[in-house]
Every structure is written in C-alpha cells, then in structure tokens.
Amino acid sequence: MYRSLSVAFAICCYSMAAESAVYCVDSAAEIQSAFASANSDVNGTVQDIRVRPGTYSLPAGLSFGSGEDKEFSLTGGWNAACSARTINAADTVFNGSGAQSNGSNFSFTGNQRSFRIEGIRFQNFRQVFLFESICQFGQSCPDTDFVRVRYNEFLTGLNVLIAANDAQIYNVSNNLMAGIQGSSLGDSTVDLSYANADARPEVAFNTFSLSCNGSDPALSLYSERSSPLFAQNVVATSGCATAIAVPSLSDAKAWLFRENLYPALPQGLLPGAGSAGNIISTNPGFVGGGDFRLRETAPVSAAINAGFNSIEASQLNFSAPAQDMDGPPGGRLIGTRYDMGAYESSINDLPVLTVTNENDSGAGSLRAAITSANATPGPQKIVFDITGSCSVLANVPLVQLLAPLPDIVDTLEIDGYSQPGASPNTQTLGSDAVLCVAMSHAFGSTMSHYLQVPANAPASASLTLRGIAFNAIAGSATSAVRLRGGSDHIVQGNAFGGAGPGVHANLGTFGFGLRIEDNAQDATVGGPEPEHRNTFGGQSTSGITLFDSTSGGHTIQNNYIGVAASGLAASPITGNGIFASASPDVRILDNVIAAAQNSAGLSITGATATGYEIARNRFGTAASGVPTPALRNASGIVIGSGSGNHQIGGILNSAASNTITNSEGPGVHLLPTAGAGIAIRPNRIFANGLTNTLAQNIELGDLGPLDNDPGDADGGPNNGQNKPVINASTINPDGTRQVSGSLATQNGQYIIDIYRSPDCPNGRANLLNLVGTQFVTNLAGVVGFNLAVPGTATGGVLSAVATRVSNGDTSEASLCFLEPSASTTTITADTPDPSVFGQPYQVTAQTTSPSGTPSGEITISDGSGVQCVITLSASGSGSCQMLSTSLGNKTLTAIYPGSLFHLPSSDTEPHQINPVSTLLTITSDQPDPSEVGQPYDVQVQVRTPNGNLAVPQGTVTVSDGTGQTCQIASLSGGNGSCALTSTTAGNKTLSATFSGSPNFLSSNDTESHLVVPSSTTTTILSDAPDPSLVGQNYTVVVTVASNLGLVGAPTGTVGVSDGSGASCNIVLSTGGGFCQMSSSTPGQKTLTAVYEPSSQAFASSQDTETHTVSLPPTITTITSDLPDPSEVNQPYTVMVQVQPSDGGATPTGTVSIDDGSGASCNNLALTNGTASCQLTSTSAGQKTLTATYSGNASYAPSSDTEPHTVINPVAINTTTNITGNAPNPSRVGEPYTVSIAVTAANGSTPNGVIQVNAGAGGPSCNGVVTNGVGSCQLTGVLVGDALLTACFPAGNGFNGSCDSEVHSVIKADTELGALSVSPSPSNAGQAVTASMNLAVTAPGAGTPSGTVLVSASANESCSITLPATSCQLTLTQSGMRNISFSYQGDASFNPSTRSVSHQVNDGLFANGFE
Secondary structure, eight states: OEEEEEOOOEETTEEOSOOEEEEEEOSHHHHHHHHHHHHHSOTTOEEEEEEOSEEEEOTTOEEEOOSSSOEEEEEEOBOTTSSOBOOOGGGEEEEOSOSSTTSOEEEEEESOSEEEEESOEEEEEEEEEEEEOOOOTTOOOOOOOEEEEESOEEEEEEEEEEEESSOSEEEEESOEEEEEOOOSSSOOSEEEEEOOSSSOOEEESOEEEEEOSTTOOSEEEEESSSSOEEESOEEEEESOSOSEEEOOOTTOOOOEEESOEESSOOEESOOOTTOBOOEEOSOOOEEETTEEEEOOSSSOOTTTTOSOOHHHHHHTTOOOOSSOTTOOTTOSOOSSSOOSSSOOOSOOOSOEEEEOOOOSSSTTSHHHHHHHHHHSOSOEEEEEOOSOOSSSGGGSOEEEESSOOOOOOSEEEEEGGGSTTOBOOOOSSSOOOBOOOEEEEOTTOEESOSEEEOTTSOTTOEEEEESOEEOOTTSEEEEEEEEOSOBOOEEESOEESSSOSTTOSOOOOEEEEEEEOTTOBSOEEEOSSGGGOOEEOOOSSEEEEEEOTTSOOOEEESOEESBOTTSSSBOOBSSEEEEEESOOSOEEESOEEOOBTTSEEEEEESTTOBOOEEESOEESSOTTSOOOGGGOBSEEEEEETTOBOOEEEOTTOOSOOOEEOOBSSOSEEEOTTOOSOOEEESOEEOSOOSSOTTOOSEEESSSSOOOOOGGGOOOSGGGGOOOOEEEEEEEOTTSOEEEEEEEEOSSEEEEEEEEEESOOGGGOOOBOEEEEEEEEEESSSEEEEEEEEOOOSSOOEEEEEEEETTTOOBOOOOOOEEOOBOOEEEEEEEESSSEETTOEEEEEEEEEOSSSOOOSEEEEEOSSSOEEEEEOOTTSEEEEEEEOOSOEEEEEEEEEOOOSSBOOEEEEEEEEEEOBOOEEEEEEEESSSEETTOEEEEEEEEEOSTTOOOOOOSOEEEEOSSSOEEEEOSOBTTEEEEEEEOSSOEEEEEEEEEOOBTTBOOEEEEEEEEEEOBOEEEEEEEEESSSEETTOEEEEEEEEEESSOSSOOOOEEEEEEOSSSOEEEEEOBTTEEEEEEEOSSOEEEEEEEEEEESSTTBOOEEEEEEEEEEOOOEEEEEEEEESSSEETTOEEEEEEEEEETTSOSOOOSEEEEEOSSSOEEEEEEOBTTEEEEEEEOSSOEEEEEEEEEOOOSSSOOEEEEEEEEEEOOOOBOEEEEEEEEESSSEETTOEEEEEEEEEETTSOOOOEEEEEESSTTSOEEEEEEBTTEEEEEEEOOSSEEEEEEEEEOOBTTBOOEEEEEEEEEEOBOEEEEEEEEESSSEETTEEEEEEEEEEEOTTOOSOOOSEEEEEEETTEEEEEETTOOEEEEEEOSOEEEEEEEEEOOOSSBOOEEEEEEEEEEOHHHHTTOO
16 A cells, blocks of 8 residues: 655645655555555545455455544546556455444445445445544534546445435436345345535435345335436346335425336425336346346346436436446447336447548548538437547547537537547546547648537427537637537536646637537536546636526536636636626536636626526535645636626525635625625635635625614615624633624524634635534624534634625625634732731732633732733733732732633732831931031932832821921822921931821931031122223222121121232121222223121122223224225335334334235234335225234224225227238138238227128127237138138227128139049940049139040030039940040039040940951
C-alpha cells in the first residue's frame, strides 16, 4: 500500500478542503490498514481508498465511521498505479466470513461529508451497513454532499442497509444484490432510506434477487423528499410476503415507479403520480445458474429494451449511468431503450452509422453520417471506428471541418466513446476520461459553429452528444454547439475548449462553448454522475449561454465551467460561466463554476427568466472546494432585468446547498432591476467582496448594506426584505447555545437561518456554517426568534437571513453578532490583609474561559462604596488598588461584566481594615528668620505612612517657647497653617501637636526659628544736575525707611561716594537728608549711599544710582563750499571751523567731510580751529555736505551739514561727413568701403560708433569712430543707385549727426567653363549630353539664375535651366560640329557665350559598315 497526501488551500479564516489521503491497496492487510488510517485521520479530510483487482479475505469485515466531515471513497478496479480503473465489481471482491449472525459486517457510518462506494463485490457477509448519521440536536454536524452506491455486487448476506439522513444527493444505481436472505431482527432484506427533503433520491438500474425472513419485506423504500425515483430496476424475490414496501410513516412520501420489473405492486404508500411503464412479473428472465444477466434467447427477458429511451429519461431529469455492471464503458444503452436492471443486453434495435475516417466529407466521414441520419427518419446512432491512438495528441482522430456540419433535424446520438480506446470519466473529483475523437476546423478559418440543431427542427428532433473534444485552436469559432430547436437534448462527457482531460490540455478558445436558444427545449447538459460531466473553458464570452423565452426547461448539472478537467486548475472564461437571458425553468445543479474573471459565474437576466433551481454548485473554487486567486469570479451569481422567482438552494431544504466564495464582488447580487421571490437558502456564501469592500455576500440592489425600513413596505429586489437582528447567544446547561433576536417585517411566515463563521471581515457577515433554522409567524409587525443551536467551545460570529415562505423573498445577511463564551472569575489575592485606614491594598483577580482568554475589565467593590477596576491582561488576569476608607470587616466582590466574546462571572473574598498611625511635620516657618514684631507663617503636615491615601483630620497647636502660640483648627488635605509673632530677637524652638481622631493616632514635631532686627531700605532720591560737567557741584538726596514700619524711623548716618574719589556725608533727620559733591573726571559714575544704624533695632542697608559727568560741547560750522553750484567732476573747496561752546581754548583734532554720494576728505587736521579740502562730485544732483569733528580729551565731538548743488555739463554739437565710398560703382557681390569723419563744435575729438545703411531693406554696417574718423564695409546685392546714410549717435557729451551720399551697383560678369559633349565622338541621330559650368567673375559674387542655350544649328538645340548643368540634344548632321553655349544673363549678372567643337560620325559607319 502506498498513501499520497495533498493539502488544500484556505481562504482567510475558512478551511475549504483539508488533507487528501489516497490509499492504493492490493492486499487484505493493506485494506484494513487504509480503513484504520481513514478512521484515525483528523476531521475534514479526504479518505480515498483505491483497491486493485483481486479477492480479499476479510473475515472480520471492515468499518469506517470515526470522526466527522470526511469525504470517504471506496472504489475498485484500479490499475497498478491507481491512476485509472475498469469498473467491474466481479474483479474486486471483499470476501467475508459468512452470512451467519456472527458473520462479517461491512459498515460505513457517521456524519461525513460524503460516501462513495463503487466497483466492489461484497460477498459472504452478515450485513453491509451504510448509515449517514442523523445530526442530534445540539451537535454541530457537517452537511453531507452525497451518498453514492454504484456498480457494486452484494452477494450472499443477511441484510443491506443504505440510509442517508441529511445528504443532498442519494443515488443507489447499477448494483446487483443477490442471495441476500434477510435476518430475524424484523428488518427488510434490503433497506434503502432517505430522511431528507433536499434533492430527489434515485434508486435505478439495480437488479435485486432477494429472499425474506418471515413476514419481513424484501425491499423497503423510504423518502422524506417528494417524488423519489425508483426506475429501471429488476426485483425478484423468493419466500417473501411483500416484495417492495413503502412505509406510510408521518414524513414518508410516495415513490415514483418508472419502467421497473417486480413481482407485485409495492405495499404501503401507493406509487406516486406519474408512475408508469412497470412490468409485474415473477419471472425476470435471468440467464440463470447464478448469472443475473437478462436472457437474450427465447424466451427473451421482458426487461430487455423495456426501459426509458433517452428522451424519456431527459424528460424525467434522469441521467443513466455510463455503463452496466460489467462494462464496457459507454455500453449502458444498446438499442432504442435501456434494459431494466444492472445489465444491458446486446440486443440492438437502433440503426447505427459508423464514422471510419477524419475527412471533412465523403464516405465514412462524420458529415456523411449526419447527412444519412437526416435522410432516414427515426432514432439513429453514430459511432466511431477511426484508425488512431488515444495516448498521444497527434494521433487522436481529429475531424477537421471545412464548414459547419449539417444541421441535425431528427433524433440522433453521436457517441465519441464508441471510438476504440475511449472511456468516460469515473472519478468524482477530476477526470480520467479518455476522449479519442476531437473536432476542429481548418487552420485560419472562421466558423459560426460545428454542430447545430436548427431553430426550425421539429420538436421531436433530439441530439445526444457524448465523448467529443471540441478544439478551437485552428482558428476562430463562435460556438462549438448550438441547440436552437428540438427537445430533450443530452450533452454529456464532452470537452468544450480550454483545458480538457488527458492529452487535450489546450483546446483553444471559442466565443461560446454551448448555446441553447430559439425553440430548443429540455436540454440536459451533464448529469449527476462523473461520466456525465462536461468541461468548459477558455470561452471569450460565456461557457454556456441560454437565450430566449421560447427555450427553457434545461438542466445543467455536474459540469466544470472555467475549471480544467483535473478539477483543480483554472480554465478561465473571459465573460460569464453561465449566461441566461430570458430562458425559463432551468436547473443548475452540482456544477463547479470558477475563473469567470470579468463577470459572474452565473448571470440571469430578463423578466421571463424565472423558476430556476440553483443547487449544490461550487462558485469560485476547485472541484475539491479549494479557492485560489486564479479561480476567482468577478461575482458569484448576478440576477437582473426583472428576473425573479428562483431557488438558490431550496426554500424548504435543511442542508446547505451552494458554496459561493472567492468573488471580487458580491456572492449573490440581485441588481436593482432584479425581481422578487428569489429564495437564497440554505447555502455557504462567504469570503466574497475580496477587492470591493462594499460588496456583501448577499446583495439586494446597490452595493452596501440595505437598511431595514419600518414596516418593510419598500420594493425592489426581493421587495427589499428586511433582515433579522440577532440580540443574544447564551450557553444552555446542555452545552447548546440559545440564540435569540427579532425580525421587523410584514406579517406572514418566515424562515430564519442562523449561520456561524469565524470572523466578520469589514463588517460583512459571512454565511459559512448553517447551525440553526426556525420557522416564525409574524402577526404584529415584529416577531422574535429563539432557538437552540449547536454549542461551540470557542464561540463564533453569528449572522442570520430571513426568507418569506409565501413568496421566497430572502433578505441580506444580518449584522454580525459575536458569540460570548462562559467565564469564571476568581479573587486570587488581596494584599496586605489586614490593611489600615487610608491604606491602598492590591486585589488580584483572574477570569478564565474554556474558549479562549477573556478580555475587558473586572470591577472590585468592598460593600461600602469603594471600588477599583482591573483591566485584564493577555493572560486574563490583573490587579487594581482598593482604598481602606472605613474600619472593620469587609466583603470584597469581583464582577466580570462579560464582553463580546465571554459571558459575565463574579467572586467574593473577606478583608479587614484597622486604624492608621500619623506623622506630624512642621513643613515651613516663613519668613525664617523673621524680624522682631513680624508675623511668620507656620505650616504643618499630618500624614499617614508612605503609600497610605487617607487624609488626617483634627487640630494642631503651635508655640515658640516664649509664650507666643497659634492654633490650626481644621486641617485641609492633612495640611494647615497659622501666624505666629515673636516679640524678642533670638533663636526660638517651635513645637506643634496633632490631637488625633478615631481613624488616626496623635503625633507631634519641633522646629528651630530665628528672629532678627528690623530690616531697612536706603534710597537715593535724586542727584542733580545729572549729567554734570567735570568739576561742577551736584546735590545727592537720600532717605532710609524701616521695611515693616513697626518700630519708628531709622536713625544714624549715610555716606555717599562716586566711586572715583568724590564723597559726602549725611546725618539722618526723620529718615532723610542730603549733601553736595563734584566729580573731577568725565564718565559714567556709580553713586553709593551706605546707611549705618545708630541702634540694634535696625539693620544697615545701602542703595546705588548712576550719574553722568560730561566733557564741554563744541560747535562745528561749514563756512563755505565754492563754487556752488559745481559741475559733475568739477572740484570745489569746502571750509570748516570748530569752536568751544564755553568760550574756552581753541579745539584741536581732525575733521572729515563728505558729499553723501562717495566724494570725501577724511581726518583733516584743525589749524587754529579751521580746515579745508577740495571735493569732486561724480554725479549731478542736490548734495548734503557733512563735516564731522571727532573730539579730543577736552572737548566733545560735533558736526554740521550744508547743501551743495552739482549740475551736468552742456552737450556739444557734432558734424558727420561721408568722406568716401570705394569702389564706386561696385559690382553685385563686391564689397565697398564707406569712410566717415566726425567733428565737434568745440574742437574736441569725438569717439564712438558710426552706423551706415544703403537704404531701407539694403545692407548696413557699423564702424568704430576713433579720434573723429572711422569706416565700415557694405556689399551690394541689387543693381542700381543706393542712398548711403551714415549717422553718429548722441552720447558721452556729444549731440548726434548724419550725412548721405549716392552709391551705384552694376551687374557682375559671368564666364562659361568646363564645356563638354558626350559621348564624344557621337553618331548622327544619337542623343548627346551637353555639360557646362557657369562662374561669376571676380570681384563680383553670387549665384546667377536663368538659362544657358546650347545649339549646333536652329534645329539642334537644348536649354539648361540653372542651377542644372546639362541638357540633351540630338545632332543629326555628321562632321565636326561647333556647339555654342550662351548664358542669357539675369537682373544681377551679365550674359556670356562660349563654344566647343564636337565630332559627329555618320550613323552607317558607326554600325560597322565602313
């Protein structure tokens, strides 16, 4: 045995598919080991046991059933690698120990995701027991997708039980049950039971040969779903009073019996309406001798060709298996009708056409076969027998079409699986199909379709199409297949573009895979079993498209759309997976629809598109349920344009139906234009809106939540159905959860579905796991719901949807509700205990939960009004401080109020509080020192020990030890103060006493204090005059005052000094006095007055004041500034005088003068108090002359200003003369020089630039004038006279002037050169090329224009138009010819002529006739 594992992908928080275990076994020990591993593996895993052919002795039987939510598969007939299988139960045998009461049991049980048992023979057993368990109330159970028991043999045993309780699909088909005896336990020999109401259970194509024990029935059938199907079976019994029993239990439904052979009518519930085609016979017509095949020789079995034909099966929405019990694949229908039972006979009454080559047309071609079928009325079948191989793509038979195949207008089956080597798929997940017939079209061609049933085909026309790979790589194909007319078409086991099975990894891109439109009715695309599955991928528009209100009743089931045939990878579709426009009554079941990258997996539009059943599909995932980014749809399901009345899931279903996830946008979007009556329940719709955070899993109208409206009377999609509100989720004693809430809506009956998910991304509810459903009836506008749902240790996020029963309107999902879990709160410590009054003590508590760590706060209280709050840490514990505010025994209470995730809980604990000691401290005695008679403030603090928060209350008494006291009657915050006055100087000892109170003990403290004499303040009131001059007396006035004013006016003396030797003394009188002094040096002085007291009652003090002693001032005067005004750059003389203001000695030093604009004389030495200098101003204007005396040791600086005017000089007139322009005349292009002289009226010599031009538009030049003369050059370009104008511009003190003179320009001469005629010599009548070069003769220059005439005579000439240099002419006369070149001249250049000789030979000689 070997086991392979694969691990699936998880989207966000949602496990979509788990570990997949594949066991490949070929011994009994390996089988038992595989079962043991499957039982022990974790929940949610895939357990796939593949058994190779062989007979395996299993006397102890086998049992699978441990755990839950597992996908269990037991299949036989596998090859050595377990990569492919041949279905024949006789090849894979499980042999038990016998049918006795203690014999072998083969059991398969549990709440599993799926059960699949195929291709196994169970023999010699006591019981084969498959029981898909009932989910007990309060348990969390998975929804079972399917129970499939097919292609098995159950031989020689007591009982067979196959029971499903919540599976969505129940299928027991193509089995042989023979030699089953029945037991004495009161059970049916074979019991087939479906206790659910989701999908129609099917029991079909089985052969039963049963015995009974006593009065027990041979076969018991039970279904809680209406119209269960029992069809195409053969039932034979021995010793049975009742062959078939349909118990009439309360929930039981009548079965639909179609095309069966049984010995007697079923007992119990009567066959349901529509039952028909049954044969009642005790002789099934077996071959006999243990061979349960149908006898084909006389007497032929009545069951042969007595079942459905393919159209009748389609009308019942029934798909037959791909083969019978022993194969070959594709051989289930031989003839026009199916045989009843598990085996198909070889009797064939159906005409068969065989395709033998790949040709587009001609004998043996598919085209010829279809043409023949159309020409012969009645059902026919096309099979294939083309030379080729199925294992290599290049060898696969490829029918390459040059044009669409003929329209199909009758009943026709095209069976690709008839090609040798082909076989249908047998795998539930993925595909092992071998497609040996491919269809394409010519490379580079464009084709509307390959196959078509036209719109005008009769309603009886029917196409069955199997086993074809439709390939569009060769070119552009709009559709592979179009069904436009007829009815009951069957399309199964094909690959339409994209990634097909096996070697067909790339089948290219169609616009549409399959189109069903116009008048086509009741098409079946796919079917319930693996062999029916089609794959669609790579379409540029839609995989499957349904058009028109006249085309409906279709079933699209179990296909891979946008998914590769492997079921795992994407095969992207650019548009929709399925697009339905106007088509009514469509069933879309069991499909995997993904990778619709730009649109919806399913889009339904149009008011006539109603009545859809959309169930058990997977949107946005692989077939395994794994979502990946590559499999993402733009949206899951989108419905609009009036479309309504659909069932997405099933309004009365109990198990979740569709899985819709991994969408860029909404999961299910009812556009604002959508209709009503769209039931969306119960499904798994979650993790959508991956790139659009507004998109919800269910969206009614515009993106974003739809608010509930009062009365729910609004319209729109699903009539804007209000959504429920979940209010609470509490834990019941039995571990379940009680969920309650309300729905405000219109009166009526509603279904409330409760879902649980792990999170609520962006506030959008996920509908992941259905945990509860309740029917409620609203009679008063608001109705409550209250139901028990499975408990969970960790809680979760709940959401709910409401569906109105009467019309199917489903709401959007409710707001998320976070489920809290149970909690336990414990006070773990209260330290210290006991505590004292006012002392904080720490209380530690924790809250625990079996489902995670609680968060939030715990409130602690002591019963007397004191409380604190603990904020829980990540470990669910924490501490807070309580305060001891009253004495005695306390009861601490800890209350956890709960959180979004956890329920409330509490605990209590005793605690003792005692009185507290105090500490008294004199914290301040200010001022210290204080003065005699001065009050000072004594502040005290009474506190409790460090960390205690109590504030003492009571009185404090303070004394200074000399009889002076004060009292603090009431403390504030433990603090207080009072004023104390000492009447004598010296060191004092202050004493403070706290009296205590009932909660506080008494205490005291001492502190030293100093009392000093009274302080004074000395003030210099004035010092006038200030400033004073050197040697000048000034008076200083001083006062001395007591600061507190408590002991009279100070007495004593005050000494005053200037800090540089000058001083005076004052004797105080009533606290004041004055004295005079003079300073001998200039500068800033600091006067200091120092008080010396005459008694100890006063303290000394002093004051300072600034005083300025200045030098004598001076007077500076500008006495003259001549000449005034002066001109720019003209010197003028400035005279200055400096005098003392006090009449003293003449000042010495320096003077500086400037004009304010850059001209200055600096540091001029005074002579007898005067100085002068010459200034030259360089710019015109009003100047301010400033003269500044710098001062000296005896005199202060001073300055003076004087206005002065500076004017510009007057400009000088000039005369300009053109003194020459040579050569004159000049030729075109020849330079000539213009000479100029400029003179000034005052005889000075101008300099500058001269400007010359030869008239408007003519040439011009500039020259430099130096010392009055200058020149520049011009070049004439036009023939004629030009007026020269030369101008000297104004500037630099000179006025401008101009002069004019005429200059003539004449034509330039030309010269022809480089004359040639080629070829040379030439023949008479031969064209020759005459070439020349025309040059301008110096001193002229330029480029001549015009023509050069070349001539040998009047009739032999050509002309050259310049700038060309050659032309062709034909010389007709032989001999030495003179060729003349003549330039005609132009407006600027003179003509010229020149010639050249050229030999012209006679043409006859030139041709060799000399």
